[in-house]
Amino acid sequence: MVALNDIQTHYCTNGCGPAVVFVHGLAEDHRSWRRQQDEFTDHHTYAYDLRGHGASTLGGADGTLAQLRDDLIAFLTEVSGPAVCVGFSLGGTVVLSAAAQRPDLVTGIAVLGTSSVVGRAAAEFHQRRAEQVGDAAAVLDGLREDTAAMLASSTVDVDDLVARRAESIGDGRGYANAATAMAGLHGNPLTPELAAIKCPVTVIGGENDVLCPRKAADILLEALPRATYREIPGAGHLMNGDNPDATTAALRDALSQR
Template sequence: MSKQSCLKNRKFREIKMLNCEEASAESFSGKVSVAKVGDIDIAYRCVGSGEPVVLVHGIAEDGTSWSGIADRLANEGFRSIAIDWRGHGRTTVGQPQGTVEQLADDLLQFLELISGAAVCVGFSLGGVIVLEAALKRPDLVRKGIIAGASSKVGRAAAKFFAERIAQLETDPEMFGETLGEDTKAQIAHNKAAADDVTQSRLKAVGNGAGYVNAAKAMIALSAAPMTDRLREMVAPIHIVQGANDVFCPTKAADMLREAMPQAGYAEIPQAGHLMAVDQPEMFAEAILAELEKQSKSENAK
C-alpha cells in the first residue's frame, strides 16, 4: 500500500471516530444519533472515550438494554457504542430480508462508516450477528464477545419464533402478554425487574416489523446452521454463558466451543438468558476482562 493510501485511510479513520466522539454524552441516557447505513437509518448512542466497543442487542430489544453495561465500560476508559438494529428501537426497517447475513452487513457498514474497527459484543441474536460479521470481516471485528447465543436453531425454537410471528401479525395485544411471559422465563435471579424489562422490550418492538424480520432470521438458522462455518473463524472470540439460561442453554455454548476451540469462555452464575438484567455487574466484569486482554494483545504486536 502506498504512503498516500495509508494517509488517506488514516484520515478516513479519524473522520469516522470524530463522528462518534461528537455523538458521545456523559452518560448512556444522553444523545441519540442517527446514521444513514445502506437502506436504513441506524440509531445509536455513544458514551465515553477510548477504544470503541460496539454493543449489539438481541431480538425484542434496542440499544438501551445495554445502559448499565455501557456506562460501566465508559467509566473504565472505553467508548461504548450501542446500536438499535434493523427495525428495533429508533432504527428504520428498510427492505428486510429475514436473514442473519443482512443484519451482519448492517453492522459491518456501521463499523466502516461510523465507529471504525471495534470489539463487538453481541447478545443472543446479536451474538449471531457478530459471529457472521466476524467471519466476513475480521479486519473490522477486532474481537467478538458472544453472550447467550447459538449457531443453530432447533425445531422447537423455530416453532417458537414462527408462533410469535403469527401472534404479532394477528393479535398484537396477545403478543405483548406472551412477550411478558417470555421475559419472566428469561430472568433467573432478578425477577422484580420483569415488568419494567417487558415494557422496554415492547417499546423496542414497536410496530413489530423488525421483530418479524429478526425472528425469520432465527428460523433460517434451523435450515442452515452456521456451526460448520465457524471452524473458519480467524477473529478472536470469547463466549459468555448464563448458568441458568433455559432459552439458550449451556449446550449451545458447548457447540460454539467445539466449533471454535480457540475461543475463550466465561459462565455467569445465577443468570438466565437476560444476563444483563440478572447479573449486570458480573456481565460487565466478564466483558471488561476480555477488552483489557485484547488491548494488551494488540499493544504487544
C-alpha cells in the same frame, strides 16, 4: 442517526479509547447496554438499534441473518471502524456472522447467550412469534411469557422489562423480521462458518439459561479456533438483568484481554 444500507440506524456512543460495538438481542434496543456504556468510559463504545428496533427504521427487511450481518458490517465500515464486537443472543449471532464475513473489521468478540444453530422446536417458536405480529395483545402476552422464562431471579421487575421490550419493537415488524432470521438458523446454521473467525472470542453463558443452555456454548467452543468460556452465576438468559455486576465484570475482563 446515520444512513446505512437501506435504513436509518440510530445509535448511542460514549467514552474514549479502543472501539467497542454492542449489538442487542431480539425485542431489545441500545438501552440494554446502558450499564456497560456508562462504565466502560476508557473505550469508545457504540450501541445501535437493529433494523426495526428502537429508533432504527425497518427498510426492505428480508428476514435473513445475512441482512442483519450486513447492517453491522456497514456500521463498522462507516461509523466505528474496526472494533471489538459484543452481542447478546440474536446480537451475538449477528456479530459472529459479521466476523466470519469480514474478519478485518472485528478485532475481538464477546457473545452472551448465543447460538449458531437452533433446533426444530426453537425454529417453530421463533416463527410463531413472528406470525403473532399484527395482534398487539398476542405479541404483548408472548413478550411477557418469554421475559419471565429468560430470568432466573425473582427480584427483577418483569413488568418493567416487558414494557421496555414492547417499546423497543414498536409496530413489531422488526421483531418479526429478526425472529424469522433466528428461525432460519435451523435449516442454515452458522456453525460451519465459525472456523473463519481468527480473533479471540469470549463465550458467556448464564448458569440457569434454559433458552440457550450450555450445549449451545459447547457448539461454539468446538467450532471457534480461539474461544474461552465464562459463566454468569445465578443468571438465566437475560443475564444483564439477573446479574448485571457479574456480566459487566465478565465483559470488562474480555475487553482487557484484547
